Amino acid sequence: MTELFRWLSFIVCVIFLPLLxxxxxxxxxxxxxxxxxxxxxxxxFDLTKLYRKGETISDTMSGVFRLTSVTVMADVMILAWLxxxxxxxxxxxEADIFMVIYLFAFAxxxxxxxxxDAGSAFGAFSASxxxxxxLLVEPAILLALVALGVFSQSxxxxxxxxxxxxxxxxxxxxxxxxxxxxxxxxxxxxxxxPVDDPTTHLELTMVHEAMILEASGRNLAxxxxxxxxxxxxxxxxxxxxxxxxxxxxxxxxxxxxxxxNIGGIFILAIFVGLLESLTVKLQWRKVPEFVAYILxxxxxxxxxxxxxxxxx
Amino acid sequence: xLNNSTICAIAKLCKxxxxxxxxxxxxxxxxxxxLPNFEISIIGALAxxxxxxxxxxxxxxxxxxxxxxxxxxxxxxxxxxxxxxxGKELDWQSRSPFLLGVFPATFKIDDLGxxxxxxxxxxxxxxxxxxxxxxxxxxxxxxxxxxxxxxxxFTFSMFAVVSxxxxxxxxxxxxxxxxxxxxxxxxxxxxQAVQKSAFIYLGAxxxxxxxxxxxxxxxxxxxxxxxxxxxxxxxxxxxxPALLILLGVCIKAGIWPFHIWLPYAHPAAPATVSAxxxxxxxxxxxxxxxxxxxxxxxxxxxxxxxxxxxxAVSAFWGVLFALVQxxxxxxxxxxxxxxxxxxxxxxxxxxxxRLHGLSEVADIAIVxxxxxxxxxxxxxxxxxxxxxxxxxxxxxxxxxxxxxxAKCMPWTMTFFFAGSFAICSIPPLNxxxxxxxxxxxxxxxxxxxxxxxxxxxxxxAICLLSAIGALAVAVFVKAMxxxxxxxxxxSLASHAKEADFGMLAGQAILTTxxxxxxxxxxxxxxxxxxxxxxxxxxxxxxxxxxxxxxxVAILLVGLSAFIYLVALKTSKVRTYKTWDCGFGxxxxxxxxxxxxxxxxxxxxxRPFLRYENVSMIEGQDRRxxxxxxxxxxxxxxxxxxxxxxPGLAVIAGLAKWxxxxxxxxxxxxxxxxxxxxxxxxxxxMAL
Numbered sequence: 001m002t003e004l005f006r007w008l009s010f011i012v013c014v015i016f017l018p019l020l021x022x023x024x025x026x027x028x029x030x031x032x033x034x035x036x037x038x039x040x041x042x043x044x045f046d047l048t049k050l051y052r053k054g055e056t057i058s059d060t061m062s063g064v065f066r067l068t069s070v071t072v073m074a075d076v077m078i079l080a081w082l083x084x085x086x087x088x089x090x091x092x093x094e095a096d097i098f099m100v101i102y103l104f105a106f107a108x109x110x111x112x113x114x115x116x117d118a119g120s121a122f123g124a125f126s127a128s129x130x131x132x133x134x135l136l137v138e139p140a141i142l143l144a145l146v147a148l149g150v151f152s153q154s155x156x157x158x159x160x161x162x163x164x165x166x167x168x169x170x171x172x173x174x175x176x177x178x179x180x181x182x183x184x185x186x187x188x189x190x191x192x193x194p195v196d197d198p199t200t201h202l203e204l205t206m207v208h209e210a211m212i213l214e215a216s217g218r219n220l221a222x223x224x225x226x227x228x229x230x231x232x233x234x235x236x237x238x239x240x241x242x243x244x245x246x247x248x249x250x251x252x253x254x255x256x257x258x259x260x261n262i263g264g265i266f267i268l269a270i271f272v273g274l275l276e277s278l279t280v281k282l283q284w285r286k287v288p289e290f291v292a293y294i295l296x297x298x299x300x301x302x303x304x305x306x307x308x309x310x311x312x
Numbered sequence: 313x314l315n316n317s318t319i320c321a322i323a324k325l326c327k328x329x330x331x332x333x334x335x336x337x338x339x340x341x342x343x344x345x346x347l348p349n350f351e352i353s354i355i356g357a358l359a360x361x362x363x364x365x366x367x368x369x370x371x372x373x374x375x376x377x378x379x380x381x382x383x384x385x386x387x388x389x390x391x392x393x394x395x396x397x398x399g400k401e402l403d404w405q406s407r408s409p410f411l412l413g414v415f416p417a418t419f420k421i422d423d424l425g426x427x428x429x430x431x432x433x434x435x436x437x438x439x440x441x442x443x444x445x446x447x448x449x450x451x452x453x454x455x456x457x458x459x460x461x462x463x464x465x466f467t468f469s470m471f472a473v474v475s476x477x478x479x480x481x482x483x484x485x486x487x488x489x490x491x492x493x494x495x496x497x498x499x500x501x502x503x504q505a506v507q508k509s510a511f512i513y514l515g516a517x518x519x520x521x522x523x524x525x526x527x528x529x530x531x532x533x534x535x536x537x538x539x540x541x542x543x544x545x546x547x548x549x550x551x552x553p554a555l556l557i558l559l560g561v562c563i564k565a566g567i568w569p570f571h572i573w574l575p576y577a578h579p580a581a582p583a584t585v586s587a588x589x590x591x592x593x594x595x596x597x598x599x600x601x602x603x604x605x606x607x608x609x610x611x612x613x614x615x616x617x618x619x620x621x622x623x624a625v626s627a628f629w630g631v632l633f634a635l636v637q638x639x640x641x642x643x644x645x646x647x648x649x650x651x652x653x654x655x656x657x658x659x660x661x662x663x664x665x666r667l668h669g670l671s672e673v674a675d676i677a678i679v680x681x682x683x684x685x686x687x688x689x690x691x692x693x694x695x696x697x698x699x700x701x702x703x704x705x706x707x708x709x710x711x712x713x714x715x716x717x718a719k720c721m722p723w724t725m726t727f728f729f730a731g732s733f734a735i736c737s738i739p740p741l742n743x744x745x746x747x748x749x750x751x752x753x754x755x756x757x758x759x760x761x762x763x764x765x766x767x768x769x770x771x772x773a774i775c776l777l778s779a780i781g782a783l784a785v786a787v788f789v790k791a792m793x794x795x796x797x798x799x800x801x802x803s804l805a806s807h808a809k810e811a812d813f814g815m816l817a818g819q820a821i822l823t824t825x826x827x828x829x830x831x832x833x834x835x836x837x838x839x840x841x842x843x844x845x846x847x848x849x850x851x852x853x854x855x856x857x858x859x860x861x862x863x864v865a866i867l868l869v870g871l872s873a874f875i876y877l878v879a880l881k882t883s884k885v886r887t888y889k890t891w892d893c894g895f896g897x898x899x900x901x902x903x904x905x906x907x908x909x910x911x912x913x914x915x916x917x918r919p920f921l922r923y924e925n926v927s928m929i930e931g932q933d934r935r936x937x938x939x940x941x942x943x944x945x946x947x948x949x950x951x952x953x954x955x956x957x958p959g960l961a962v963i964a965g966l967a968k969w970x971x972x973x974x975x976x977x978x979x980x981x982x983x984x985x986x987x988x989x990x991x992x993x994x995x996x997m998a999l
Contacts, residue, residue: 054884058891060799062718062725066880067872074871078864093860098751099739101778103864106738109785116793116904118890119716124904127793131786132912138782139775146755146774155755213891218883222875288916306758306767 006090009258014080017262018228019043021235021269028273043228047221055217060119068114069215069222075107076226076233084161085236087243088258095157097145101138104189107226108134115211126210129284133195133207136291137188140298144181147174147301148241150309161240170308172245177301179241183268184294186234188287190227193276195287205281232265239264379460380440383467387437390471394426394433399846403477412480415538420477423843424607424682428474428592428599431686434825435591435693436467439584442697442818445811446584449704454499454582462499466492466588473596478538479528482600486524490517493593496585497577509580516573520563527556540603541848545610554610558601558619565597567619567656568626569951571649575633578645583700586641590648591693595685598655606659606678607848611667620660624776627653631783632917635790635910636947640699640709643791644692647735650780651688655681657773658750664766665757673757675853679840680749687742687829691734694822698728701815702795706808711906713802714795720808725796727819732788734826737781740865742829745836748859751777783913790909799900833859907945914947922948 023040030037057065082095082103112130115123145157151174152160188195191208198209212223239261243249249257282290406417421429443463447456469492472485494517498510528538530553535542545554563570574594578586610616630649637643662677701724702717703709718725734741737748754777757770800806810816829836834855841851892898914923924946931939973984 051879054886056886056888058889059887060716060890062722062797064718064729064797067876070872070876070880071868073875074868077871078867093863094858096748096859098748098755099744099859099861099864102737102739102744102748102781105736105781105785106733109733109736109738109789112785112789113793113797116789117797119798119900119903120890120892120898121902121904122891124793124798124909127789128786128904128909128912131782131789132916135779135782135786135913135916139778142778143771143775146758146771149755150758150771153759155752218879222879284912302771306764306771309759 003090006088009088010086010090013086013262014077014229016044017236017265018225018232019047021232021265022228024266024269025273025276028270029277032274032277043224047225050216050221050224051218053217055219057216057219058118058120058214061117061214064110065114065117065214066219068110069219069226071110072107073222073226075103075110076229079103080229080233082157083233083237084157085233085240086258087240087261088254092158097142097149097155097157100157101142101145105134105138107230111211111223114215118214120214122210122213126207126213129207130191130211133188133191133287136288137185137294140181140291140295141185141189143295143298143302144178144185147298147305148178150302151305161244170304172247174301174304174308175241175245177297177304179238179245181294181297181301182234182238182241183271184297185291186231186238187272187275188291188294190231190234192272194279194282194290197276197281200281235265235268236261238268377444379464380444383464384437384440387433387440387467390433391430391437394421394430397421398426399423412484415478415480417481417484418477418539419472419475419481421475422847424602424847425474425599427682427686427840427843428595429471431595431689432467432470432474432592435588435689438818438821439587439693439697440818441821442587442700442815443584445813445815446582446700446704450500450582453502459496459499459582462492462495463585466496466585470588470592470596474599477540479532479540480538482540483521483524483528486596487521489593489596490521493517493577493585493589496589497581499582499585500580503580506580509576513573513577516563516570520560522560523556523563524560527553527560530556540608543604543608545605545608545612548612551612551615554605554612555615557604558615561597561601561605562619562622562656565594565601565652565656566626566649567622567652568629568649569622569955571626571630572949572952572956574649575637575642575645578648578696579639579641583641583696583703586644587693587696587700590644590696591689594648594652595689598652598659598681598685601656601659602678602681606663609666610663613664613667616660616663616667620657620664623653623656623660624773625653626650627657627780628776629653629920631780631787632920633949634787635783636907636914636921636923638711638906640702640711640714640791640795641696643787644695644699647784647787648688648692650784651684651692651735654747654750654777654780655684655688658684658753661750661753661757665753665761668761668763670757670760671850672853673753673760675841675851676749676756676855677753678844678849678851679837680746680753682840682844683749683836684746687734687746687826690822690825690829691731691743694727694731694819694826695735697815697819697822698724698731701811701819702728702808704815705811706805708802708804711791711794714800714805715798715802715900715903716800716805717796717808720806721796721810723816724811724819727816727823728796729792730823730826732792734830736784736788739859740830740861740868742826745830745833745859745861747777747781748833749837752855786910786913790906794904794906794909798903799898801900801903801905831862831865833861911945920950922946922950 020040020043022043023038026042027037027040079100081089081092083100084092084095108130112127115127115130117123145160146155148160149155151171154160187193191206192198196207196209198206200206200209208227212220215223242264243257243260252260402419402421404419406412411417447454447459466489469485469488473482473489476482476485494510494514497513498506500506501510531543531550532538534547534550534553535544537543544550559570566574574590578590581589627650630646630651630653634643634646634650637646658677658681662674662681665671665673665677699709702714702721705721705724706714706717708714730741734743737743737746739748751774754770754774758767758774761767761770837855841853844851890898911925914921915925917923925943926946927941927943929938929941931937
């Protein structure tokens, strides 16, 4: 693939994949509830409608609130460029694990501030919960990535996800464990079931939806799109991990790899849809236990990675 | 059109200018080096102090402009002097009448010291710009003349500590520094809380100095020299003095479990003093650690491992306790404990890695430690100054009374936000660059070291660091959000005004530095590793992977501006009330409080925090029509209650018992003198 073609396909993916991912989740849930459900591109129609609407902001707010959607969007776009979540990504500079984690923290910090800006208790309490969730899940995500880093002896995600021809049983174990950890921690990070129910009607119990309660119009469109892009990045990263667990993945042709990559993202979306239909939201106090499972998966990956290095 | 000859002429002109500037610079450098600079600068500084003391010492309503300008100018001059003489080692020894007892005072400035001295001068110059406005607001509470004398003495003594070359000069300057800072903490000594804090801090400094004295005397006995460059900590006999020195250093730095003085001293002191104490004075302890023990190549594994463990505990402990504070300055003090823990972790990691021969890890870690002391120094001074300007204009720094300052203090808010983002190590600001180096050194340690246990410990430390990072985000979002956003929680906060120009300028300079230092990690890494290498510790590794921070910074700003212009600038905005569920207008009381924001996190760490939250709802039909609702949050410091207070009680009891010796009778004292004399004579004969 030429670089120009890569850029074009990347931009198309960045624009449409997030919307389709959300659409797939909604469609899956609808089918399980015996409804036909909205078309797959409904999120796109929603966002364009939101984009055409005017904004209403609270008179309590400072400039931070409107700055947030903009900076979060920019931050997530940079992350989409840096993180190797698609195998046909154009050239990008070094994506250090630790920098990626802290760029996510950048977006989170702005979102939390925006939630506090209106002076409403809905936003503030959800911000408090979001801070708690991030404390629980951040070590798990970082450990999963560090396990991969230790295995490939580099903290650069480009090097970690560069295709190596010989896959062993041990390395498959690491990829799968890390991939699982990334999928489940993304559910916490993106405030989805079983940690938070984005479709509940009660703002008091929500996390992400309550934080953006005051957003409207274009502001809301930007935030929603950034959130769904973040979701695709996480799913894509997890898919990349799972694909690398396949023994002959590096021998497959480039286009087939890309198809598998995108297909994987949709499968994960369907999985999330299933999960959201079949499970109930966890009691708030049970969330640390759920995160403990994720952490133990990352820990397993890290132990295999360290162990394989020691044996060598 | 430009033709060839024009270009040649321009090139010649450029070369001429360059040569001339270079020559002038070199001449100035020679001139400075030839001056008997130390004598002049020391005598100058003392004369300045004396003149301040004589002229203004007794004026309670001192106009702070002149001493502030004086100290700012001398700090800038110091920066200029230090940069011009970069790369040269400057030695100075006092001559005959100016001796410390029988020893000459010896000073040496090398590149390691220079790094710290430039940080000190930067902080002092910005604090001096900030001070006049701040002192004006405190007029009546503190004695301006005394403040400036102690301030100048404090600065001078810190300069002396960092540039001293032998143990005695170091101790004298160290004591001067401690006492001057105690006097500054007690500046507003009419309050009982301030008196208590000053006493606790004084006690901490005494204990620290006692340990240092013990360690220094012991090392003198071992090496027969007072000079730091002669001290080596490789023999087993030197481990015990190393332990004593470490204890002294840890107490001064505020490492767990010796941190308890920090949250007392910082809130009591004026904000400018807290800025210097937190920004630089605790870094003096870091400097002493590096100068004495790291350059003395300490190689006792267990000692270093204990330091690493304590540092990790204090990093976590600090940020955890910062979370539940309501006083902004106390919150910042606990955050200092966290950061000093990170710095000590880096130093300990560097020592252990050097012990195992992993020079790359050791190099990255020691650079991370020094870089993080720089960054934390700048960021923490900035944050303390911002809180100072909040305190001066809203007359409170209690999060329960603040809120909505964004509307009345937009600039202070901008600076406080920048500092908060930097201290949460958000890229592309400077806090991230140094924390990234620490992460990298731990990560390289996982890859390179041979022992499985150490790999595991390093992995755990990486996880701990990320948890600390997430907690720090919660802490500073709480501070920013509760103090500056939302509605004012009291009339104090709603009547606040923006700080004056000097106060804002001081913060603006620090903010600029925070942004600038984050931009390029490679240059700073090379600068720091070169300067350590020139002091005897070989640091020759280059960073294997670089951080695209400039690119990320440019992209973040560019993309944000682009999206703003395209999407948000043109959208129609209507201003309305905050969503209130249709119940009527929200009151400030309906907002989240600092306690309730921290509650879910505090619940998770209940056992550490001794956190209790009791709510009582009373009334006839209490579910639907409560008459009285009380919520009480209790939190106690287990360390203070269970360990320090009983320990102090034992010491106080012993002291009371010993006080019987001091009966007040001259006859008894004569007997003591006689007995001591006889004992000494006996000991002398026996030896």
